[in-house]
Amino acid sequence: MAMLEVNHLSISFGGLHAVDNFNLNIEKGCLYGLIGPNGAGKTTVFNLLTGVYKPTEGIIRLDGQDITGKNTIDINKAGVARTFQNIRLFRQLSVLDNVKAGFHNHHPYSTFTGIFRLPKYFKTEKEMTSRAMEILKVFDLDKEADYLAGNLPYGKQRKLEIARAMATEPKLLLLDEPAAGMNPNETQELMDTIRFVRDHFDMTILLIEHDMKLVGGICEELTVLNFGQVLCQGETSAVLNDPAVITAYLGE
Template sequence: MPLLELDKVTCEFGGLRAVSEVSLHLETGELVGLIGPNGAGKTTVFNLLTGVYAPSEGRILFDGASLVGWAPWRINRAGIARTFQNIRLFSDMTVLDNVKIAYHNHVRHGVMSSILRLPTYFRGEQEIEEKALAFLSLFHLEEKKDELARNLPYGEQRRLEIARALATEPRLLLLDEPAAGMNPQETRELMDLIAFIRERFSLTILLIEHDMSLVMGICERIYVLDHGMVIAQGSPKEIRSNPKVIEAYLGEVTS
């Protein structure tokens, strides 16, 4: 059974089909790319997977369970986390607090314990802080823990967003254009980081990206969307030479 399966998923907005009968699957542990021209429907697929949108037709299964109709918080708690094309940190909170917030998805002390400041509350908060600091250390951000997130350089903001997503303890990580705005050196470092977190946290990863050097360098399989439909799938080598993919990106088939 695939960890994730989309079966003929369609999403319409007032008669406009943003996604049309998309079918794809991810096996546990895979690193899969989702590429296509601007407006192809890639981010819409992520929004469907995380409960932002509901499909008009089709099935979305995660570990065999249907996600259709689930709220985003429930999908996250089930084991799916994401980052965004435009970084969405809590910019006026510290680096440490951005990660601590993610851990509260798994907090064990209740509301009354928090209100009354019982020992279980303090133990729980201490445990969360220790875990958050350990995460920041993994991402080489521990020295920035007391800085406001908005004051971090762009590349470090990306790392913090990924750290926060991982702090929710996902099984499937959705990365939406993580290399956007990065220079070549930062992109190479990002490739190493993705490989590291995949191995370190036993993750399955679905990646949207326009940087083809990154996609071709780390993805085992690739799906290509165009006008909301899957037009190709296969290995990086197969995708690189696929006439439909070349036409979608360049407007013509090269000889």
């Protein structure tokens, strides 16, 4: 069964059809790319998938479960985690605490337990710390665990955002322009990381990206959006050679 199944998804703001009749099927473990020119509606699709916007029409199913119209928190609990185009870290918290914040719903204990330091507090915090360090190690951030997140270099901040999203133990990971603002070396490293996350955690990943080298390098399937509508869908090599796609990107 498909991990993510989107049928006839539409949203309009006033008279503007930002996303119109959008369909998407992503198999479990697939690395899927969503591309398109600026303003095509890619981030709007992400915002629909994560409950920031409520769709005017359509159905979203995650692993068979209907998550259409739920709020952000419940959708995250159902198993969708994301990163943001403009990095959104908890800048005043340590790198470790950023990841531990991601465990919020997976290693719970009550506020009372926290204030009165009951045994469960120490046990859970210890578990959280060791799990967080494992995740940080995967992203090569373990040496910076005590840094404030806001003090990390740019490339590492991007990685920390992915690490934090992974801490929520998602079924589907959404990456919004992960390579934005990175130099070619950092992009190469990021590609390795994304591929590693997919293989290591058997993760299904949907990413938005403008960097065609990254898209061509790691995505197995692509959907091209243009003016809120699907222009083309299929295997990466076929899509990138489609004349309609080339026209949309480069003009006539």
